[in-house]
Amino acid sequence: GDSVTQMEGPVTLSEEAFLTINCTYTATGYPSLFWYVQYPGEGLQLLLKATKADDKGSNKGFEATYRKETTSFHLEKGSVQVSDSAVYFCALSGSGGSYIPTFGRGTSLIVHP
Amino acid sequence: DAGITQSPRHKVTETGTPVTLRCHQTENHRYMYWYRQDPGHGLRLIHYSYGVKDTDKGEVSDGYSVSRSKTEDFLLTLESATSSQTSVYFCAISESAAGRGETQYFGPGTRLLVL
Numbered sequence: 001g002d003s004v005t006q007m008e009g010p011v012t013l014s015e016e017a018f019l020t021i022n023c024t025y026t027a028t029g030y031p032s033l034f035w036y037v038q039y040p041g042e043g044l045q046l047l048l049k050a051t052k053a054d055d056k057g058s059n060k061g062f063e064a065t066y067r068k069e070t071t072s073f074h075l076e077k078g079s080v081q082v083s084d085s086a087v088y089f090c091a092l093s094g095s096g097g098s099y100i101p102t103f104g105r106g107t108s109l110i111v112h113p
Numbered sequence: 114d115a116g117i118t119q120s121p122r123h124k125v126t127e128t129g130t131p132v133t134l135r136c137h138q139t140e141n142h143r144y145m146y147w148y149r150q151d152p153g154h155g156l157r158l159i160h161y162s163y164g165v166k167d168t169d170k171g172e173v174s175d176g177y178s179v180s181r182s183k184t185e186d187f188l189l190t191l192e193s194a195t196s197s198q199t200s201v202y203f204c205a206i207s208e209s210a211a212g213r214g215e216t217q218y219f220g221p222g223t224r225l226l227v228l
Binding site for chain 1: 117153154155156158161171203205211212213214215216217218219220221222
């Protein structure tokens with residue numbers, strides 16, 4: 001079945017540092033890929049998505065590129081802020097192998113001033 | 114922001130009591146979902162609905178039931194709460210099937226503590 005693997009956290013960075021959160025997936029077919037973000041005490045919200053190979057999703061300075069050859073969708077940001085502290089979830093759906101989305105376990109990001 | 118509310122937002126109950134959580138949406142989306150979030154497990158799907166009176170089980174449905182009598186409301190019931198059901202519960206909606214690549218929109222969550 002489908003699966004999503006994220007790097008374990010927490011990831012701890014200083015403000016203005018470069019961020020990478022790794023995400024790899026296993027799926028049949030050609031899924032859409034997502035990054036959701038969960039701020040403390042809130043529900044998940046869509047950060048960005050990509051629907052086909054080589055697509056780049058971007059939002060709020062975050063980017064991720066759909067790499068079919070490496071089955072990856074790594075999240076990057078050039079300069080993190082304290083307000084980016086949150087839990088980040090990688091997810092996939094639409095592979096044809098499952099009728100529901102598949103989420104990674106989440107990666108906690110802590111940004112210090 | 115998508116119009117999704119959950120009630121109650123916090124609840125403490127005792128083992129063996131029934132509990133009902135409510136999800137209400139104002140987006141007229143066809144699909145609604147209930148997830149639970151636990152440390153080390155991420156999000157796990159409990160049940161979902163693809164229309165009024167149309168529901169199906171997710172990966173952790175034992176001990177839970179759902180009902181959807183109106184498009185805007187999706188109820189999750191714990192028939193007899195157990196301590197293992199202590200969790201944060203999230204409702205989500207999508208315009209079409211999330212399993213087909215559609216974006217999901219999540220509610221603010223309900224924190225449930227079963228003593």
